Amino acid sequence: MSAVTTTDRRPRLDGVVPLTALGPGDTGTISYVDPDLDHSVQHRLRLLGFCEGREIAYVRRAFWAGPIVFRVCDVHMCLRAEQAAMIHVRTGA
Amino acid sequence: MSSALSHHAHAGSADSGGGSPRIALIGSPNGGKTSVFNRLTGLHAKTGNYPGVTVSRSAGVARIGGAEYSIEDLPGTYSLSPISPDERLVAELLDGGVKGIGAPDGLLVVADSTALRRSLLLFAEVVQRHMPTALVLTMSDELTRRGGSIDTEALGRALGVPVVTVVANRGIGIGELRELITGWRDWSVPPVDPPTDTAELAGWVDSVLAAGGYEDPRADARTERIDRVLLHPVLGTVIFFAVMFGFFQAIFTWAAPLQDGVEDFFGWLAGLAAEHIGNPLLSSFVSDGLLGGVGGVLVFVPQIVMMYFILALLDAVGYMSRAAFLMDRLMSRFGLEGRAFVAVLSSFACAIPGVMATRTLPNSRDRIATMLGVPLATCSARLPVYILLVGILIPDGTRVGPFSGRGVAMFLLYLLGGVSALTASAVVKRITGRHDGVLPFYMEMPPYRIPTPRSVGIAMWEPTKAFLRKAGTIILATTIAIWALTTIPLRGDAELAAAGVDPGDEVAVTAYTMEHSAAAAIGKAIEPVFEPLGFDWRIDVALLGSLAAREVSVSTLGQMASALDPEDDSEVAQGLDGWTYTDGPRAGEKVFTPATTVALLLFFAFALQCMSTVAIMRRETGGWRWPSIAFGYMFVLAWVMAFLGRAVTLLIT
Numbered sequence: 247m248s249a250v251t252t253t254d255r256r257p258r259l260d261g262v263v264p265l266t267a268l269g270p271g272d273t274g275t276i277s278y279v280d281p282d283l284d285h286s287v288q289h290r291l292r293l294l295g296f297c298e299g300r301e302i303a304y305v306r307r308a309f310w311a312g313p314i315v316f317r318v319c320d321v322h323m324c325l326r327a328e329q330a331a332m333i334h335v336r337t338g339a
Numbered sequence: 340m341s342s343a344l345s346h347h348a349h350a351g352s353a354d355s356g357g358g359s360p361r362i363a364l365i366g367s368p369n370g371g372k373t374s375v376f377n378r379l380t381g382l383h384a385k386t387g388n389y390p391g392v393t394v395s396r397s398a399g400v401a402r403i404g405g406a407e408y409s410i411e412d413l414p415g416t417y418s419l420s421p422i423s424p425d426e427r428l429v430a431e432l433l434d435g436g437v438k439g440i441g442a443p444d445g446l447l448v449v450a451d452s453t454a455l456r457r458s459l460l461l462f463a464e465v466v467q468r469h470m471p472t473a474l475v476l477t478m479s480d481e482l483t484r485r486g487g488s489i490d491t492e493a494l495g496r497a498l499g500v501p502v503v504t505v506v507a508n509r510g511i512g513i514g515e516l517r518e519l520i521t522g523w524r525d526w527s528v529p530p531v532d533p534p535t536d537t538a539e540l541a542g543w544v545d546s547v548l549a550a551g552g553y554e555d556p557r558a559d560a561r562t563e564r565i566d567r568v569l570l571h572p573v574l575g576t577v578i579f580f581a582v583m584f585g586f587f588q589a590i591f592t593w594a595a596p597l598q599d600g601v602e603d604f605f606g607w608l609a610g611l612a613a614e615h616i617g618n619p620l621l622s623s624f625v626s627d628g629l630l631g632g633v634g635g636v637l638v639f640v641p642q643i644v645m646m647y648f649i650l651a652l653l654d655a656v657g658y659m660s661r662a663a664f665l666m667d668r669l670m671s672r673f674g675l676e677g678r679a680f681v682a683v684l685s686s687f688a689c690a691i692p693g694v695m696a697t698r699t700l701p702n703s704r705d706r707i708a709t710m711l712g713v714p715l716a717t718c719s720a721r722l723p724v725y726i727l728l729v730g731i732l733i734p735d736g737t738r739v740g741p742f743s744g745r746g747v748a749m750f751l752l753y754l755l756g757g758v759s760a761l762t763a764s765a766v767v768k769r770i771t772g773r774h775d776g777v778l779p780f781y782m783e784m785p786p787y788r789i790p791t792p793r794s795v796g797i798a799m800w801e802p803t804k805a806f807l808r809k810a811g812t813i814i815l816a817t818t819i820a821i822w823a824l825t826t827i828p829l830r831g832d833a834e835l836a837a838a839g840v841d842p843g844d845e846v847a848v849t850a851y852t853m854e855h856s857a858a859a860a861i862g863k864a865i866e867p868v869f870e871p872l873g874f875d876w877r878i879d880v881a882l883l884g885s886l887a888a889r890e891v892s893v894s895t896l897g898q899m900a901s902a903l904d905p906e907d908d909s910e911v912a913q914g915l916d917g918w919t920y921t922d923g924p925r926a927g928e929k930v931f932t933p934a935t936t937v938a939l940l941l942f943f944a945f946a947l948q949c950m951s952t953v954a955i956m957r958r959e960t961g962g963w964r965w966p967s968i969a970f971g972y973m974f975v976l977a978w979v980m981a982f983l984g985r986a987v988t989l990l991i992t
Contacts, residue, residue, distance in 0.1 A: 286422045287779055289537050293418040293464070294781055295457040297541035309572040312668035313677070315784055319457035320555055322562075322784040324664055326671070329779045 261337050265316065265330040268304035274335030276300050276318075283332050295319035296333050359400070359407040360523055361441065363433070365465055366449035367458065368415030369660075369785045371477030374507035375449050376412040377797055379517070384412070386805070388961035389437060394425050395698050395959065403517045411443060417457075419464045423702045423778055433468060445471040445523040452476040452489060452504070453556045453786075459544045463533035466500070471526035473501045473519055480506045481786065487556030494551030499529030508791050562657075562786040569661055579665050582658070583684070590646045590688050591719070597641035602906075605634030620829050624822065632818030635888055636811045639689065642719060643806050644799065646688045650681065650696075651798035655790030660782060667780070673761040674768035676700070676780050679709045683760060686716035687753075690952045691810050694959055695802055702778055704771050710959065711969050712764030714952050715945065717756030720889040723908075724943050725752055727893050731912050732936045755944055763972075809958065810951040817887035817950050824858035825880070825895070849898050858883060866923075872942065872981045873935035875920050885948040892948075933992050938985040946977035 262277045276298050279288045295318040296302070305315040305322060315324045325333075366372035376384065380399030389396045397412045413429050421427040428437065435442030448465050450458030455476075466472050474495075482489065495502035503519050505512030533543045569575050609626035616622035653659050659681060667677030678699050686693030693713035697706040717725075729748045737744030830852055832842040840851045853859060861883060862876035869879055877899045884895035894906055900914025918930040947953065947970045956966040 286420060289420050290418055290422050290779065290781075292537040292540070293420075293457075293460045295460070297460075298538050299541055300456075306566070306570055308570070308664050308668060309576060310668045313664060313780065313782070315570075315664070317558065319454060320558075321454045321457050322786075324782050324784060326667070326780045329781070 262334050263337060265302070265304065265325075265333045265335055266314070266327050268335070268337070270304055270306050272337065273301065273303045274337040276302055277334045277336045280332040280334070287329075287332075291329065291333060294323055295321060296323075302335060359409050360445065361409040361411060361443045362401075362445045362447055362520060362523060363411045363413050363443035364447050364449055365413050365419075365429075365461070366415060367417050367451070367454075367461060367783070369783050370415070370449055370451040370454075370458065371505075371507050372415060372449040373412065374794065375447075375475060375477065375505065375516070376410060378505075378507050378510060378513045379410050379520075382797065386801075388958070389428055389432075389440070394428055394703070401517065401520065403521050406521065408520055408523075411440075417461060417781075419461070419468075425701070425703050433470070443470070445473070445520075445526055447473055447475055447520075449475045449477060452479050452482045453485060453487065455489070455548060455553060456541075456544055456555070459547065460537075460540055462498070463540055463543065466498075466529050467532055467535065469528050471523055471528060473503070473523075473526045474498065475516060476502060476504045477507055479504045479512075480509070481788075482556050485556035485559055486554070488552070488554045489548075490552040494547070494553070497547045497550035499531070500527055501525075508794050559786040565787050566661070566784075569658070570664070575661075575665065579662060582653070582662070586646075586649055586684070587687070589649055590642050594642040594645045598638050601638045601641065602634065605630050605637070606906075609634075620827075623826055623829070624819075627826070628819045628822035629815075631822065632815040632887075635818050635891065636807070636814045639719075639810070639888075640803075640807070642688055643692065644803055646685065646692060647799040647803050648795070650685065650692075651795045652790065655788065655795050655798060657785050657787045660784050663782060664784065667782075670761075671780075673765040674772075675705060675709060675761075675764055676782075678782065679705060679764070682709050682713055683716060683757070686713035686718060686760065687756070689718050689720070689806075689810075690714040690716065690949065691806055691955045692802060694952065694955045695805065697959065704768060707771060707960070707965060708764045708768035710956060710965065711767045711972075712760045712762075714947050714949070714969065714973065715756060715760040715763055717753045717944075718889075718949075720949070721752075721756075721943055723890040723893045724885075725749060725940065727896075727908050727911060728936050728940045728943075730908055731915060731931055732933055732940070752940070752944060759945065809955055813951040813954045814888055818891065821858065821884050821887055821891070821895075824861070824883070825853050825856045825898075827857065830855070850900075853880070853899050868978075870923075871985075872938040872978065873930070873932070873985055874939065874942075875918070875930050877918070878930070878935075878939065882942075882946075882948065885943075886950050888951070889943060889948055892943075934985045934988040937988045938981040941984040942977045942981040944977070945973055945980050947973040 263274075268274060276296060278298060279291055279296065281288075300318055303317040305317050307314045311327070313324045313326050314330050315322050316330070364372050364376055376397070376399065379401040381401075384397045384399035386395055386397045388394065394414055399410050399412075401408045401410050413432065414425070416426060416429055419430055419433070421430055431437050432440060433442060433446070446465055446468070448462045450462060462474060476489065476491065479489075491502050491504050501519055503512060503515045505516055507513070534540055569578055609630045612626040612630060613622050616625055650659070653662070663677030663680055665677070666680040670677055670679055679697070681699065682693045682696035685696050690713055693716065694710050697709045697713075700706045700709060726749075729745050729752075733744045733748055735745070739747045830848070835842045835848060835851060838851060840847050842848060858880045859876065862879035865879050866874075866876045869882075874882070877896070880899065881892040881895040885892035893908075893911065896915060897904070897906065897911040900911055900918065904910055915931050920926050920928055920930060953966045953970060956969060957963055960966070
């Protein structure tokens, strides 16, 4: 739920979008992890490589709206859309 | 130093390590930690559970230059800041807060060198604990292959701890690592802490890696190419199902001749024993109890070995995480995650590997939920029972459209097994999850790798050994107990003659002995419980027999039905067809009516009639609580389903 409100608060205008807004092949720079998220979960996402300032690429999504694979810190890591929506990236555009 | 030594003595009293220094391996899953551990301990690891939790523990001893070092392989983790009760265990263990284990003396961080920008984040958390620490870089061959590089010494200087490079799978660098361990007292605690604010950590990692001359590896082109096919929405799905088909083909069709061979061999041995041992009780014990039990264990071995070989290969290559990725969405519908798929899949061969496979799940709620669900999957020990009962229920030649009626029934039973396993897991997950927050799902997709025969061998041998040890002893003990209950006391010729049984007619003697055995008394005692399902005491004895392994009930029924060959389905079916209730209000009526047969089928589909599964659950959960709950709920479920099945069948026939 908070993903939606956060997206509303920070519209796409400034080029910062949740990871789920990217498509296969898109890249961006991680801007922030949703501050409303439980602190331990924020911390974990950062230690998985989803730190502010890191380059990230959307690789692919499993069929039937399954989890999404991202390339970050030279590693392929997959997240479900719920968590990916908590991570916001600044896109090149 | 003296304080450290007294600390050892304290920890050693409760642990096998004695007074030897204790080194803990810390690293992310898939980072090569287990290979390093195996190399160090030479496969003499002890696996068990941490006290009071369902987290499995492996610890071993490394002998280096005459001295012994206790090596503890901590559960794979990306962070020391726990987000689940299981992960809290690792943090507590490092603080010495886990009873009977004691804090380690040195920490060895195992990091994948192709993922250093990520792995050093965990390292930063570890050094903040101010314990002697060293860093092991794994997969350096892959780093080179992908065009990356690192200056190990420079990195060591930048981090302030010793660093060694290994390729654990091929044994490269292990000598240096062993030498490093002997000098654990000199491992340094870096003078300056990395930043504690995680938002600044990435910058710290970048500066350290720059000082270490780190060149990032290129994206693995091979992996990209393979993933484009294996994870393709259409092609990937087709390949996934082809792999699953191959898996089932291998464990059921290709393992079958070997299993028949094992069966024939033990049949032959039992025949020899019966022939050559004079004492009738001893002869019966050796041929039916002992050889029957050992054969009953070994008959599963070809299938289990085949299954573990395929699973180990798929995992070592990197396909298992892809399969989990593809199945995650489906599994999430049942409250589980993609990785639980492997456990469910294995359970179609046997619930024991299924229960053991739950170890790969990162949180205990998922593990318990999966563990309580998977025994419902149609395991291969149910197959002979289903074949017998479906054969009785559905006449040969029945057709449903273009398919054989028996085939359709078998398919429906398999479907029932899969659906009920997942549904049960979903229900358990919901019940146990009331107090917990939602944990995030994340999973690393390792590059495709060409496994070494050694690593696949280890990965398949370890669980096979565990299966043989645990299931083996339970199946053997239960078989012997059931043999004793059905055979003792042996009847003398005089008694047989008085009862009108020809002592020369082996089949009749077996039937008579069984009818007057302790098992029969138990069967008759529990008859009221199963009476509403239409089971008579002889079926109850077979249910008792199935506690060793479900398929045993077929031969138990066969023996009581005086079948000449109690292993032969059609003969057993013929014998059962003639059964009538021996007493009670239904005396004289046929036992194996469609209603009773359906009830028995459903009872076998749902009941946890398998002591080995119960035992393995106890081991994995570290207590009797969950196996008792599993046995209880499945018994009730089986009874109710059998009752409903009987009622419905009575209505429509």
